Amino acid sequence: MTNKDLADLIFPNxxxxxxxxxxxxxxxxxxxxxxxxxxxxxxxxxxHIGGFYQALIDYIIAKNSNGIFYLRNExxxxxxxxxxxxxxxxxxxxxxxxIPDEYEYKEEIIGNYGPYIQSERIExxxxxxxxxxxxxxxxxxxxxxxxxxxxxxxxxxxxxxxxYYGRFAKCRSISIEEAINRIKNGESYVIRFKSLGDFNNKIxxxxxxxxxxxLSENDIDEIIMKSxxxxxxxxxxxxxxxxxxxxxxVVRGEEWLPSVTKHIEMFKAFGFKPPKYIHTPLIIKxxxxxxxxxxxxxxxxxxxxxxxxxxxxxxxxxxxxxTIINSNYEEWHNANPEKTFLDFKFSPKxxxxxxxxxxxxxxxxxxxxxxxxxxxxxxYNGLLKWTxxxxxxxxxxxxxxxxxxxxxxNIEREQKKPRKDYASYSEVKGQIFYMYDExxxxxxxxxxxxxxxxxxxxxxxxxxxxxxxxxxxEVWFNxxxxxxxxxxxxxNMKEYKENPDNYKGSVxxxxxxxxxxxxxxxxxxxxxxxxxxLGKDRIIERIKKLEEEL
RNA sequence: GGCCAGUUGGUGAAGUGGCUUAACACACUGCCCUUUCACGGCAGCAUUCAUGGAUUCGAAUUCCAUACUGGUCACCA
Numbered sequence: 001m002t003n004k005d006l007a008d009l010i011f012p013n014x015x016x017x018x019x020x021x022x023x024x025x026x027x028x029x030x031x032x033x034x035x036x037x038x039x040x041x042x043x044x045x046x047x048h049i050g051g052f053y054q055a056l057i058d059y060i061i062a063k064n065s066n067g068i069f070y071l072r073n074e075x076x077x078x079x080x081x082x083x084x085x086x087x088x089x090x091x092x093x094x095x096x097x098x099i100p101d102e103y104e105y106k107e108e109i110i111g112n113y114g115p116y117i118q119s120e121r122i123e124x125x126x127x128x129x130x131x132x133x134x135x136x137x138x139x140x141x142x143x144x145x146x147x148x149x150x151x152x153x154x155x156x157x158x159x160x161x162x163x164y165y166g167r168f169a170k171c172r173s174i175s176i177e178e179a180i181n182r183i184k185n186g187e188s189y190v191i192r193f194k195s196l197g198d199f200n201n202k203i204x205x206x207x208x209x210x211x212x213x214x215l216s217e218n219d220i221d222e223i224i225m226k227s228x229x230x231x232x233x234x235x236x237x238x239x240x241x242x243x244x245x246x247x248x249x250v251v252r253g254e255e256w257l258p259s260v261t262k263h264i265e266m267f268k269a270f271g272f273k274p275p276k277y278i279h280t281p282l283i284i285k286x287x288x289x290x291x292x293x294x295x296x297x298x299x300x301x302x303x304x305x306x307x308x309x310x311x312x313x314x315x316x317x318x319x320x321x322x323t324i325i326n327s328n329y330e331e332w333h334n335a336n337p338e339k340t341f342l343d344f345k346f347s348p349k350x351x352x353x354x355x356x357x358x359x360x361x362x363x364x365x366x367x368x369x370x371x372x373x374x375x376x377x378x379x380y381n382g383l384l385k386w387t388x389x390x391x392x393x394x395x396x397x398x399x400x401x402x403x404x405x406x407x408x409x410n411i412e413r414e415q416k417k418p419r420k421d422y423a424s425y426s427e428v429k430g431q432i433f434y435m436y437d438e439x440x441x442x443x444x445x446x447x448x449x450x451x452x453x454x455x456x457x458x459x460x461x462x463x464x465x466x467x468x469x470x471x472x473x474e475v476w477f478n479x480x481x482x483x484x485x486x487x488x489x490x491x492n493m494k495e496y497k498e499n500p501d502n503y504k505g506s507v508x509x510x511x512x513x514x515x516x517x518x519x520x521x522x523x524x525x526x527x528x529x530x531x532x533x534l535g536k537d538r539i540i541e542r543i544k545k546l547e548e549e550l
Numbered sequence: 551g552g553c554c555a556g557u558u559g560g561u562g563a564a565g566u567g568g569c570u571u572a573a574c575a576c577a578c579u580g581c582c583c584u585u586u587c588a589c590g591g592c593a594g595c596a597u598u599c600a601u602g603g604a605u606u607c608g609a610a611u612u613c614c615a616u617a618c619u620g621g622u623c624a625c626c627a
Contacts, residue, residue: 077626145625159552213555220623226625254620282620352563366576419587508584516586524586525586
């Protein structure tokens with residue numbers, strides 16, 4: 001009885017060899033220095049911002065070198081799998097235009113290195129495991145969950161390092177004959193990798209983000225194939241897939257750092273060259289005095305769906321993440337405002353090595369700036385898209401009054417320093433609702449200095465009767481000044497500030513009365529533009545209605 | 551507990567022995583501009599880089615120790 005017999009017993013139908021697969025998936029025909037990266041999420045039905053962050057890095061480094069960015073679905077954990085997860089991932093990547101060059105979606109495979117869904121690659125993994133068994137680098141392990149738990153407790157008691165290694169790796173010493181018999185008897189087993197490492201040996205590992213690290217060699221006999229599904233574990237699938245798909249750079253979260261020595265040993269066992277690694281910091285959040293991983297349950301902003309629901313423009317979200325990825329991004333972008341994030345040269349060394357704190361305030365700021373630089377059409381289209389999904393009533397309204405809405409959105413926009421009113425599309429309605437009669441039904445008015453009803457009525461009546469004019473901004477404002485003087489207020493702010501006691505108030509107070517009377521708000525964009533868009537009829541109508549209420 | 555990593559203002563951070571009396575940005579505060587708000591302008595916001603020690607003419611930057619924070623130690627990825 002030999003290892004070969006054991007391998008054939010476990011994988012009787014696997015005929016292709018490692019060499020066959022090497023031929024099927026040859027080296028990619030790419031120029032020197034071109035990067036191949038991948039986004040490899042597990043389909044749990046949730047798009048975490050940390051995952052998206054990694055995908056963004058993958059995408060940038062691939063595009064920086066005109067390389068390949070592909071998507072691989074890591075669905076080896078059938079218990080956690082969620083049906084709609086793949087669709088969610090694809091939709092999110094598409095929404096943000098982080099489009100993979102190779103992927104598998106809805107039965108369609110794009111690219112020559114597929115399948116790109118791990119559960120469809122089971123024969124490939126089996127061929128590689130078979131080889132490992134044949135050469136004595138993998139073996140079946142019959143230990144039960146209980147046995148393993150006992151082992152761990154024992155080790156903990158004796159203050160030893162926990163794990164299945166060295167003399168604790170019981171099933172290592174099972175003879176081939178015994179193993180074959182037990183398998184034939186239907187005993188449940190996993191396949192473990194047989195490590196040749198020595199924990200006391202240090203190896204130097206170079207991570208592109210974290211630099212040179214001194215790590216202990218792996219000596220754990222890691223499980224590489226699960227008992228029930230015969231699917232590989234992450235560790236093994238990573239080695240096989242990233243080798244066959246010729247990934248040059250693996251971007252993954254730093255939670256993988258402790259297992260990198262396992263992966264390196266497995267690559268070595270096959271004689272493969274490991275990829276370069278970029279272990280990214282976790283996205284964390286401040287809570288009280290401590291920081292913690294941003295969490296799916298506690299933090300809505302951990303999910304990419306949050307940003308969609310709030311209506312943040314995609315580019316604003318990307319840019320806010322870029323500032324975390326490389327903190328010099330913002331400076332670079334200010335110096336090169338016409339360039340996009342894709343022109344930015346990403347540097348893993350510049351990536352923060354501690355946790356990255358995702359700051360919603362920063363996002364708001366970036367988003368305000370971003371939206372302020374858009375044209376009225378772009379804002380309108382963004383608003384249209386968002387309201388269609390999340391605010392049907394408003395959607396109908398802005399569709400009905402398309403040009404009118406664009407003009408509203410254009411107030412103080414086409415100037416060197418446009419207004420920064422909106423951080424997201426969900427904020428727009430709350431700031432311009434008063435421009436729509438359908439939405440304008442104020443119950444309170446934000447009067448400021450002048451609150452006397454008779455005075456307000458007087459101001460409004462005289463204004464309508466004598467001074468109403470919206471044909472030209474200068475004329476409009478001059479009229480307001482005339483009104484101001486006529487009523488005993490001061491039309492010159494400088495003078496008013498010098499001698500406030502000489503007047504009933506200033507032109508600012510008069511303007512505010514008009515502003516509040518027409519919009520109910522004390523803070524709005526340029527009043528002249530608002531009045532021009534509202535038109536005389538609606539202005540009079542609103543004032544009349546207000547008088548009735550006063 | 552073992553192993554690994556990190557620790558610079560309220561926040562993201564620049565910084566790898568003298569150019570740092572610590573860049574830039576966000577937030578905040580004050581003033582100015584101004585018909586409101588916003589925008590914009592100006593100013594303020596760490597005498598100090600977790601703590602202690604060492605090396606050095608000189609340290610945020612090198613070394614050692616301590617503390618704290620995070621990651622990991624699953625048939626999860």
